Ligand SMILES: [Fe+2]
């Protein structure tokens with residue numbers, strides 16, 4: 001048996017579901033690593049602001065906020081990751097069910113029309129597959145909602161980074177150093193935004 | 208394509224051999240599957256691997272109503288024996304799988320739930336098939352450490368799993384052994400390497416010699432019938448097993 005029949009009650013077998021989850025996971029890992037970097041950057045910024053003293057009071061406040069932002073982001077990513085690792089099980093179930101269904105369909109086809117029990121077996125398989133897909137779809141919705149929430153959080157991070165730039169201008173002799181730090185912030189946040197956009201486009205289930 | 212051959216029939220009691228698949232890819236070991244049909248029920252012995260499921264299923268369906276399958280007998284845990292389990296269960300979820308208690312928690316990796324498995328104790332058991340009594344005969348360490356053969360006292364057929372197996376060249380596609388001494392050459396290397404225990408082998412030969420057997424039907428290669436059955440048992444008794452090379 002080389003190529004199983006591609007149609008099992010109108011459900012086209014999809015390929016690469018697991019590969020898709022792996023991509024989602026990798027993207028999440030990248031964001032987690034970046035969030036960790038922001039955390040360190042914010043710590044450095046807090047020390048820098050302390051050294052600058054009165055000239056960088058506002059900058060210090062913003063650095064604290066950015067650090068809190070990095071911690072929130074890490075928490076968000078942890079829950080996203082939990083969701084995707086749960087979905088590995090669901091996707092594997094669908095992939096397995098599809099494989100079994102395709103091989104059984106081939107067996108029934110070879111047996112010719114009217115094999116007793118064939119219709120019942122097909123119906124049972126289709127029901128199970130449909131149930132699994134419903135589960136996967138709801139997981140997908142939850143994942144998307146979570147990504148959107150994270151995107152809003154990152155918007156806030158962007159605002160903080162922009163404000164830090166403005167504050168840096170009032171940093172007196174520390175202005176250049178503070179400006180460098182706030183530019184780094186802005187860059188890292190832009191990077192996270194791009195990753196989230198990619199993540200937002202990934203679907204565990206193709207429509 | 209595989210085909211089912213009726214090797215025994217007495218009214219409602221039949222044995223089907225699904226043997227010698229010439230179209231299967233060469234990298235997959237050729238296997239024989241056997242179906243015992245009695246009255247309204249059927250038992251499938253060593254259903255084989257995933258890859259050959261479609262051809263085994265269609266061969267079986269051509270000769271017997273597949274919804275009558277009541278159980279699967281798995282002589283041991285090998286993939287060529289039972290990796291198709293999930294597919295048979297997909298067709299018939301209430302199938303029972305009879306196998307050594309030793310593999311009860313291993314076979315679910317191929318499919319099935321707790322309720323699927325009927326563990327066979329080391330000493331063997333009787334398997335009932337619509338009134339017919341079949342005996343699961345211990346054959347531990349030949350080659351698997353939890354291993355059973357299936358004896359049908361009425362048909363006088365012993366399904367012997369990997370014992371009696373021969374890896375025949377592609378052009379040897381006869382169903383029954385024609386020339387014992389020629390045939391057994393293809394069984395020698397297999398038995399020497401796969402069968403691990405000389406003590407278990409001698410014990411098996413002794414027990415099986417006491418059974419009335421018209422046909423010894425292995426999972427690979429051709430079927431021994433008549434005098435070839437005892438010829439095989441004698442040959443096996445004398446063979447040095449558990450060795451890497453001759
Ligand atoms: Fe084996």
Ligand SMILES: [Fe+2]
Pocket residue numbers: 285287288368369426427
């Ligand atoms: Fe085998």
